[in-house]
Each structure stands twice: as structure tokens, then as C-alpha cells.
Amino acid sequence: MTRRARLPMAATEKHSPERTCIGCMKRDRKDAMIRLAVIDDQVAPDFEGKQTGRGAYLHRTSQCLERFVKSKAKEFRSLRRAVERRERIEIAQTIKVRLDRETRVE
């Protein structure tokens, strides 16, 4: 006989927190997005959402990745730091590779 464990996390699932996408600037559920974190003074995608500190969110779509790359904003408030165009292209590329891998059915 197995005992059913009570999951304290279950209560939070109903109210998924919302974040603003730095691509389209729209608010959406956090789990529809990818987190970007500042790691060792570098902005990098935080796929597992385990990095602490400042973070920004981006939709998991190529449109929002494009918007982020082309954005005229020099600094992102959520990251409190400027992100060079070159850096953005790299970030978008890393996320795209990851998304392609995730959508592939094995």
C-alpha cells in the first residue's frame, strides 16, 4: 500500500505567476517563457530556472526571440543591464537550438 504524499507545490499551480516578455512586452504565464539570467556578468538562458538573482523572460517563440534581438532598448529593466546586440544574437541562437531539440519527437 502506498501513501499519497501531500505536495505543498500543488496550491501554487492554480495561480501561475505572470511575467513580461522582453520581446513583445506582453504579460503571460511564466511557464510559457524562458528565463534569462545574469550569470557571471553574462546574460544566458536559464532553462531550468535555477539561477538566482536578476532575470528576464522571453516567450518560447522565434518571433519573440527576433524581437528581442532587434529591440532598440539598450537596457532591460528586468536585468538592470545593457545587452549588446552581439550578445542577444548568441542568446537567441542558444534558445533556438534548444527549442528545436525539444520539439523533436523521438
Ligand SMILES: [Zn+2]
Ligand atoms: Zn513575447
